[in-house]
Amino acid sequence: MRETREALLNEEPICVVDELMLDRLVAGVAASRKGRFRLCLHHSPDDLVQEMVIACRAGSYNRPHRHPDAATSVAILRGRLRMLVFDDQGAVTNSFLLDADAGRTGIVRLSPRVWHMEIPGSEIIVIHEVNTGPFRPQSSNEWAPWSPPEDDHDAIAGYLQKLSTLSV
DSSP, rough: EEEEESSSOOSSOOOOOOOOHHHHHHHHHHHOTTSSEEEOOOSSTTSSSSEEEEEEEOOOOOOOOOOTTTTEEEEEEEEEEEEEEOOTOOOEEEEEEEETTTBBBEEEEEOTEEEEEEEESSEEEEEEEESSSOTTTTOOOEOOOOOOOTTOOOHHHHHHHHTTTTTO
8 A cells, every 4th residue: 555645545355444544544633734634445436436444633624616517425434524516606495414333324326417525524534435537637526616726725714614603
């Protein structure tokens, strides 16, 4: 397995994700500037299935986005996560709570072109995410134009505060 600052990259024919691996991902969050650290279970961006286990800390910002040509499934493994779904103008249209800590493990599956974002609801979350591939950095994610970019920390704080007051 190869390691970068933001990810573990699987190069083996068999990859087991057990509690030790989840602990390793959680430990990787501390060194991540974005507050996220992932294990890529797939071998290449060209794979037709892009499968990851992702750890995130509370307060990390996963900008609202959609996948124009890919379906996505997200399952909670550790912690509590709020999944928000938006319309094309940025209004929240649906909200799902996935809570492994309360024994309410769940999966959300999104079709292509659905605006969404995940908000950690506990100090650390770990999710299993599967997207249809291949992954193309310039076209696989479309960032919501009505949301703050990941480098505008003041706007992000205000945006997350606004979202926390919504009841959907």
